[in-house]
Every structure is written in C-alpha cells, then in structure tokens.
Amino acid sequence: MAVEGSEMAMKPTVVLYPMSGVGHLLPMVELAKLFLRHDFAVAVVLMQFPIKHPSLDSFISSVSAAHPSISFHQLPPPDDSFIASVSTTFPSIPMTFDGVRPNNHELLRFLAAHRRENDVRAVVLDFLCTVALDVVVAELDIPAYFFIATGASALASMLYFPSLELTDPGLGELADTPFHFPGLPPIPASDMPREVMDPASESCECFVNKIAPRLPDGDAFLINSFELLEAEAVKALREGACLPGRRMPKIYCIGPLITEGSRGKDETKAECMAWLDAQPRDSVVFLCFGSMGSFSVEQLKQIAVGLERSGQRFLWVVGIPKDPPTATSELDLDVLLPEGFLERTKQRGMVAKSWAPQVEVLNHGSVGCFVSHCGWNSTLEAISAGVAIVAWPLYAEQRMNKVFLVEQMKLAVVMEGYDREMVEADEVEAKVRWVMESEGGRELRRRAAAAKEMAAEAWSERGSSRQAWLDLVKTLKLKI
Incomplete structure (x- = not known):
C-alpha cells in the first residue's frame, strides 16, 4: 500500500471505489491512469466482498508495480460474521447490495481520514455502489460521480426501468414481447437481465427500489463508451428522456477505456x-x-x-x-x-x-x-x-x-x-x-x-471523449 507523502497531499485527489469484480476494476484502473496524467493523486479503495476472483490480488500487484502513483487501500472486514452473513453464490443483485453495504462504516472512516491530509475533490463510485452514496454525499459532502463500466445504452435502460411499472405476468412470461426504452432498439423480454424478469422477486425489488432510483442522485455519470458508438442512447440520456420528472446528471462519455495489455501467464x-x-x-x-x-x-x-x-x-x-x-x-x-x-x-x-x-x-x-x-x-x-x-x-x-x-x-x-x-x-x-x-x-x-x-x-485531439474528459478535468479544477 502506498504511503501518502507531502507532495501527494498538495495535489487534488480523487478516490475511486470499484466493485471487486475484475470486469469492474479493470476499467476503473484505466480511469485512475487518466487522472494521473493530469497531475491528480488517485486512491483506489477496495471493499471487502464475499466473492473474490482468484486473479484479483495478482492484478492489483501488477498495477501497483507498473503505476506506483496509484494508491490502493484495502478496507478491513466490517466484522467477523461478514462473510458468513452474505450468500456466496453467483452474484445476484441483492447479494451485491448486501455485500457492499456493510463496508459503509469503514469507507466513511477512510474518507474522513484521507481528506484531512489530501485535497479530495470527488469520489467515483461503481454504478452498483449506490448504497455508498449517503456516506460520500450526506456524511462528508464530497461530490460523487458514478462510473458506468458498461455502455450508455445499458445506463439508459437502468434509469428508465423503474418507469416501466411492471406487473404480473413478469418478464419471464412475456417471451419475445418487446420493451421500449428511450434511445434504444426494442428489447425482447427474453433478452432482459434474468434477475429483473420477475417483478415479485427480491432481485427486481432491490434493483427498482434501491439501486436504479439512487443513480440520478450522483453529480455526473462517467461512461466507458464514446458518442459515435451510442449516439441515440447518449442523446436520450442528455435530453432526460430516461428520467421523466427527475434531474438528469451530467454525462461524460470518456471511453473506450481499454487496458494497456493482458497481465497473466x-x-x-x-x-x-x-x-x-x-x-x-x-x-x-x-x-x-x-x-x-x-x-x-x-x-x-x-x-x-x-x-x-x-x-x-x-x-x-x-x-x-x-x-x-x-x-x-x-x-x-x-x-x-x-x-x-x-x-x-x-x-x-x-x-x-x-x-x-x-x-x-x-x-x-x-x-x-x-x-x-x-x-x-x-x-x-x-x-x-x-x-x-x-x-x-x-x-x-x-x-x-x-x-x-x-x-x-x-x-x-x-x-x-x-x-x-x-x-x-x-x-x-x-x-x-x-x-x-x-x-x-x-x-x-x-x-x-x-x-x-x-x-x-474519440480520443484524438478534437475527439468527443477527449473533449468530455477535458471538460471533466476543468470541472474538477485541475491544471491541464
């Protein structure tokens, strides 16, 4: 783990809070590298989670060796019964929510201590970490951004999904009935995520009532995509069509964030x-x-x-x-x-x-x-x-x-x-x-x-992702 020195303490700082899955952590690390290029100190906070991919530790070690300026911090276990209290089957939506939530207390302790010695400008949360939003915003009044590790189209569907007002029969019984989302092609019910196919299920209830409604409470969305790839979805998001009656946070399409190379055998x-x-x-x-x-x-x-x-x-x-x-x-x-x-x-x-x-x-x-x-x-x-x-x-x-x-x-x-x-x-x-x-x-x-x-x-000198990134940097009052 890196030690913050006086030089780092003088820099504007962002804290990144990814999910523990490799698919979520990889693009978040690429985001950290972008911040480093603009003289930003970066701390990546790793939560305790019941399921841990076997390659996670080796990946973090390799990143730390190649990019020592990225500071990784492992939160301590919430309590001795944490792992036993959460199902360790294939990650479901409730399991994810219940796995993130017990880390809130330790996250609060870390952020409170970290900003005493660092100029913390924002916390970037994984989009599945909505349960940590109150720690960042309500408790500490730090700007919170959501990093969308999937595309703009998926975000549009997530934001609009609670507006569908699903009733029985659930999606699982609707077969190829198309569902319509702003900016997206019709999506057959059979191609919707299976966990939200039954409105009576715990997974659907958790997503509709605890995760999706909190996403617009962030200050902005940082999306791992580029505008030309998902132009219609991005337009629908910016126009607020996916959030009828609610404020739409600012959209920054800053992708594609691609890992520098595969690290393995x-x-x-x-x-x-x-x-x-x-x-x-x-x-x-x-x-x-x-x-x-x-x-x-x-x-x-x-x-x-x-x-x-x-x-x-x-x-x-x-x-x-x-x-x-x-x-x-x-x-x-x-x-x-x-x-x-x-x-x-x-x-x-x-x-x-x-x-x-x-x-x-x-x-x-x-x-x-x-x-x-x-x-x-x-x-x-x-x-x-x-x-x-x-x-x-x-x-x-x-x-x-x-x-x-x-x-x-x-x-x-x-x-x-x-x-x-x-x-x-x-x-x-x-x-x-x-x-x-x-x-x-x-x-x-x-x-x-x-x-x-x-x-x-998208990342050329005048490309859309580069311009979005520079706009974000300016918003965070960084020197370019």
Missing part, C-alpha cells in the same frame, strides 16, 4: 502470440467468454465439433466447465473435448486453458472474428481492435449488449441458440463460416474496421 501469452504470428491475416476465429463464462461439458463438445467441421483456423480459450467430470480443478482437454480433436486440428487450431492475452490477441492481424459473451470490456476491446463479433451472451446485461451490437451498432451477428440449453455444432460451424467466408461476413468485418477508426477518433 507469460508462457501462455508467448505461445498464443507465436501461434498467431504463423497464421495468415484475418484468418483466425478467436473464442473467449470472460472470466466468469462457463459451459457444460456437452456444450464444449458441440463447440469443438462445429469448429472442426468449419475448417476455420481458431484460437479457443476453454475454461473449467459447469459440470467437470472429476472433482479436480485442473483442466484435462483430452477428457473434455471429443476424442482425437486436438490431434486432428493441431495444424489450424490452438486451445488455451482458462486464459489468453485477449487485448493482444484481438489486435493481432491474423484475427478476423471474435466469438464473445458480449461483456462490455470485451466488446470495447473488439471494437477498438476492429474485429467483428459473434454474439453468444451468457449472463447479466450481456443479452442486452447483444441487442445493441446487432440491431443498433451493426457490429455483431448472433450465435443462434444462445437462449436455449444448447448451441448445436451445426450452428457453430455455420456462423463462423458465414463471418469468415460470406459476403455478408465481409461486410460485417468492414463495419468493424470502420468502428475501430471511430474509437480512435
């Missing part, structure tokens, strides 16, 4: 990049489904069969399945995948266990297509690299991201069957062939290449 990284170097340009299908993406063994076999039949080159990241055949956590690809698959495809395919350097892979010239779970970080990484997406959403808001990518941005095609128990091998084969071989696929890839130019333009 150096040996795996070297193997992946060496293999890609040997492949023709735009020839490789890259399959990766995020840090929490998981399939059944049978689904892994269907993917393998589809890839083999397709005849396409591929780099496939295989994680631990939902139903491993043995209790060990060690991945045995020969057991998980069809007999002889690895040998038969070794001339045109590479299978990586659990991890690959995604940012570097997407930016490699041999990659022509990305089969993705549509997590927002992965989405922005693909867009910034100019790689077409095959959308295979798995959880959280990923199905909505699929709708935005396919219907509005025109940067993805759907892997049919994602919403059923099994995506068949025939669909895997057909979809990767379509992207890599057909005229429609070539047009999709041309649009992806154009989106890459737009992403770069």
Whole structure:
C-alpha cells in the first residue's frame, strides 16, 4: 500500500471505489491512469466482498508495480460474521447490495481520514455502489460521480426501468414481447437481465427500489463508451428522456477505456502470440467468454465439433466447465473435448486453458472474428481492435449488449441458440463460416474496421471523449 507523502497531499485527489469484480476494476484502473496524467493523486479503495476472483490480488500487484502513483487501500472486514452473513453464490443483485453495504462504516472512516491530509475533490463510485452514496454525499459532502463500466445504452435502460411499472405476468412470461426504452432498439423480454424478469422477486425489488432510483442522485455519470458508438442512447440520456420528472446528471462519455495489455501467464501469452504470428491475416476465429463464462461439458463438445467441421483456423480459450467430470480443478482437454480433436486440428487450431492475452490477441492481424459473451470490456476491446463479433451472451446485461451490437451498432451477428440449453455444432460451424467466408461476413468485418477508426477518433485531439474528459478535468479544477 502506498504511503501518502507531502507532495501527494498538495495535489487534488480523487478516490475511486470499484466493485471487486475484475470486469469492474479493470476499467476503473484505466480511469485512475487518466487522472494521473493530469497531475491528480488517485486512491483506489477496495471493499471487502464475499466473492473474490482468484486473479484479483495478482492484478492489483501488477498495477501497483507498473503505476506506483496509484494508491490502493484495502478496507478491513466490517466484522467477523461478514462473510458468513452474505450468500456466496453467483452474484445476484441483492447479494451485491448486501455485500457492499456493510463496508459503509469503514469507507466513511477512510474518507474522513484521507481528506484531512489530501485535497479530495470527488469520489467515483461503481454504478452498483449506490448504497455508498449517503456516506460520500450526506456524511462528508464530497461530490460523487458514478462510473458506468458498461455502455450508455445499458445506463439508459437502468434509469428508465423503474418507469416501466411492471406487473404480473413478469418478464419471464412475456417471451419475445418487446420493451421500449428511450434511445434504444426494442428489447425482447427474453433478452432482459434474468434477475429483473420477475417483478415479485427480491432481485427486481432491490434493483427498482434501491439501486436504479439512487443513480440520478450522483453529480455526473462517467461512461466507458464514446458518442459515435451510442449516439441515440447518449442523446436520450442528455435530453432526460430516461428520467421523466427527475434531474438528469451530467454525462461524460470518456471511453473506450481499454487496458494497456493482458497481465497473466507469460508462457501462455508467448505461445498464443507465436501461434498467431504463423497464421495468415484475418484468418483466425478467436473464442473467449470472460472470466466468469462457463459451459457444460456437452456444450464444449458441440463447440469443438462445429469448429472442426468449419475448417476455420481458431484460437479457443476453454475454461473449467459447469459440470467437470472429476472433482479436480485442473483442466484435462483430452477428457473434455471429443476424442482425437486436438490431434486432428493441431495444424489450424490452438486451445488455451482458462486464459489468453485477449487485448493482444484481438489486435493481432491474423484475427478476423471474435466469438464473445458480449461483456462490455470485451466488446470495447473488439471494437477498438476492429474485429467483428459473434454474439453468444451468457449472463447479466450481456443479452442486452447483444441487442445493441446487432440491431443498433451493426457490429455483431448472433450465435443462434444462445437462449436455449444448447448451441448445436451445426450452428457453430455455420456462423463462423458465414463471418469468415460470406459476403455478408465481409461486410460485417468492414463495419468493424470502420468502428475501430471511430474509437480512435474519440480520443484524438478534437475527439468527443477527449473533449468530455477535458471538460471533466476543468470541472474538477485541475491544471491541464
């Protein structure tokens, strides 16, 4: 942990308060780096949370080594019974809310002490940390900004969702009934986040009454997106259409915030990049489904069969399945995948266990297509690299991201069957062939290449994200 010195105490300071998930922490760290470039001291406060990704500590250590000016502070456990008191199943909305709330007392102690020695100008809260808002604003009267780690379209839906006034039957019984949000394409009920599909559920009640209504109480939204990518959603947000009857905080689209590079297993990284170097340009299908993406063994076999039949080159990241055949956590690809698959495809395919350097892979010239779970970080990484997406959403808001990518941005095609128990091998084969071989696929890839130019333009000298960032800096009274 960094020690604040007299030099740091003289600088304007921001405090960042991310969720503990890697997908939330990564873009928040990129935000911290932006503040550092404008002579801002940055403290990242890490809450205690019942679920902790195994790579979290190593990621923080690597960031601290590369950027010692970013000061990380771990809050102490609220009490001895904290972990036992909160469900440690897959993070649900109530579990997230109940996991953040016990940290409020320690957060208050930290902020009160920190601002006695530092010029704290603002606290940037993860958008799921609305329960910490009263600590920052009511108790300490510090400006509070919400960092939106997902896109402007997702924010528009979150803000407007309580206005839908859902009644039984819940979304789960409405199948493909479209829901209409300002600035967004119609979203089928089946593509809404499953946790809010039942208005009688604890998850829906928590989101509608405890999280979404508090978001407008922040001073501004810092969105990890850029205006040209989500122009209609940004317009709806700025005009207040997503918050009928309420004040709309200021919008700063400051994305895409992309990690500098993947930090992980150096040996795996070297193997992946060496293999890609040997492949023709735009020839490789890259399959990766995020840090929490998981399939059944049978689904892994269907993917393998589809890839083999397709005849396409591929780099496939295989994680631990939902139903491993043995209790060990060690991945045995020969057991998980069809007999002889690895040998038969070794001339045109590479299978990586659990991890690959995604940012570097997407930016490699041999990659022509990305089969993705549509997590927002992965989405922005693909867009910034100019790689077409095959959308295979798995959880959280990923199905909505699929709708935005396919219907509005025109940067993805759907892997049919994602919403059923099994995506068949025939669909895997057909979809990767379509992207890599057909005229429609070539047009999709041309649009992806154009989106890459737009992403770069956003942070050019006169780009929208750069101008939004400089406006934010000015608001916080920083010297540029």
